[in-house]
Amino acid sequence: MTDWKKIAVLIIDVMRAIIAKLSVNPIQYLGPALWGIASFNILRVVTDLTKKDEFWSGGIKIHSVGLLISVIFCYVITLLWRRRLARIFAAKPVVTANVTIEYIIAIAQIMGILNPTVFVSEHLGWIYMGDGYIDYILVNAIYVPLFLLYYMFLRNERSDRNIADNRIYVEQIKADKLNTELQLLKSQYHPHFLFNALNTVYFQIDESNTLAKKSVEQLSELLRYQIYTVDEKVSMEQELAFLKSYIAFQQQRLTARLSVRKDIDEDWTGVSIHPLLFQPLIENAFKYVRGQYEIAICLKRQTTKICFSISNSLSGTAAVEPVIPRARIAESGAGLTNLKKRLALLYPQRHTLNTHADTTHFFAELILDI
Structure with a gap:
C-alpha cells in the first residue's frame, strides 16, 4: 500500500472515530466550540458596534485567529471544569460541596487563563x-459572566x-435484593434437611469416637450461626465465639504443624456488628496457607473502630509453587468478592x-468504623 493510501486510511479511521463519539453525545464534544464562537461574537458586538465600527472590521485573519483562540480557550476550561466537577461529585455525600467557593475558583480560572492568553496573543500579533486596558476590561466583562453561566450548565x-x-444504583440494589430473597425462598428447606442429616450422622457415630462427635457438633453450631444471623446485627461477643469455634474447627482438619497465633481483645461491651465479615478472610487464610503453615490473627478495638488483620504463610519454593500467582488467586476468590459487596452495602x-x-506471606486488613 502506497503512503498516500495509508494516510487516506488513517484519516478515514480518525473521522469514523470522531463521528462515533459525536453520535453518542454531540453536545459534549461540540458544546465548547459553539460556546467559544458565541462568546467571541458577543464580544465583537460589544466592542465593534458600541464604537460605531463595522461588525468584524479589521480583517478576516485577525478575527479568525481570535475566534480560534476563543474556541480553544473554551475547550481547555471545559476540560478543567469537567475534571473538577467529577472530583466534587465523587466525594458527595461524604463531603458537602461549597457552591460559593466553586464559583470563586471558576472566576479565578477564567481570568487566570484568559488574560495571559490575550496578552501573549496580542504581543505575537x-x-x-486597539484600546489597551479598556479592551482588556471589556474582554473580562464579557467572558467572565458568560463562562460562569457555562459553568452553571x-x-x-x-x-x-x-x-x-x-x-x-438504587434500582440495581433493589433488583439484587429481590433476587436474593427469591434464592432464599427457593432454598428454605435446605437448612432443615442439613440439620436433620447432621443429627442422623451424629447418632450413627460410635460413642467412643468423641472427636468425630465433637466435629459434627461444631459444624452444626457454625452452620446454625451462618444461616440464622446473616440478616441482623449481633453482639461482638457472639461474633467472637463463632470465630473461635470456626478457627478450632479449621485447625482440626489441617496438619498438626499448623501454627495459629491469636491476638484478640476480650472487652467488647456494647459493640454490635453485622456478622460474618471476618470469616471470609479467615477462611481464605486457612485455604491458602502453605510453607511454614503459620497464620496470625489480630482483632483490636480502637475507640470507634474495629481493626482486624490476618496473615498466612505462602509456599517458599518458587519452582514448585510460584508465590505471586498464589497470592493473586487468594486476592480474587469468590469469598473476598462477596465480602467487598457486603461491606459496600453495610x-x-x-x-x-x-x-x-510479599514473597512469603499474604496479608489482609479490615477496618470498620462502627
Whole structure:
C-alpha cells in the first residue's frame, strides 16, 4: 500500500472515530466550540458596534485567529471544569460541596487563563487590542459572566448525571435484593434437611469416637450461626465465639504443624456488628496457607473502630509453587468478592479493606468504623 493510501486510511479511521463519539453525545464534544464562537461574537458586538465600527472590521485573519483562540480557550476550561466537577461529585455525600467557593475558583480560572492568553496573543500579533486596558476590561466583562453561566450548565449536567447514576444504583440494589430473597425462598428447606442429616450422622457415630462427635457438633453450631444471623446485627461477643469455634474447627482438619497465633481483645461491651465479615478472610487464610503453615490473627478495638488483620504463610519454593500467582488467586476468590459487596452495602464509606502479598506471606486488613 502506497503512503498516500495509508494516510487516506488513517484519516478515514480518525473521522469514523470522531463521528462515533459525536453520535453518542454531540453536545459534549461540540458544546465548547459553539460556546467559544458565541462568546467571541458577543464580544465583537460589544466592542465593534458600541464604537460605531463595522461588525468584524479589521480583517478576516485577525478575527479568525481570535475566534480560534476563543474556541480553544473554551475547550481547555471545559476540560478543567469537567475534571473538577467529577472530583466534587465523587466525594458527595461524604463531603458537602461549597457552591460559593466553586464559583470563586471558576472566576479565578477564567481570568487566570484568559488574560495571559490575550496578552501573549496580542504581543505575537495574532489579535489586536486597539484600546489597551479598556479592551482588556471589556474582554473580562464579557467572558467572565458568560463562562460562569457555562459553568452553571456544566454543573447542572454533572448533577443530573449523578442523580441518574444514583437512581440506577438504587434500582440495581433493589433488583439484587429481590433476587436474593427469591434464592432464599427457593432454598428454605435446605437448612432443615442439613440439620436433620447432621443429627442422623451424629447418632450413627460410635460413642467412643468423641472427636468425630465433637466435629459434627461444631459444624452444626457454625452452620446454625451462618444461616440464622446473616440478616441482623449481633453482639461482638457472639461474633467472637463463632470465630473461635470456626478457627478450632479449621485447625482440626489441617496438619498438626499448623501454627495459629491469636491476638484478640476480650472487652467488647456494647459493640454490635453485622456478622460474618471476618470469616471470609479467615477462611481464605486457612485455604491458602502453605510453607511454614503459620497464620496470625489480630482483632483490636480502637475507640470507634474495629481493626482486624490476618496473615498466612505462602509456599517458599518458587519452582514448585510460584508465590505471586498464589497470592493473586487468594486476592480474587469468590469469598473476598462477596465480602467487598457486603461491606459496600453495610458499611458504605465506613470501611477499609486492604490485601497484599510479599514473597512469603499474604496479608489482609479490615477496618470498620462502627
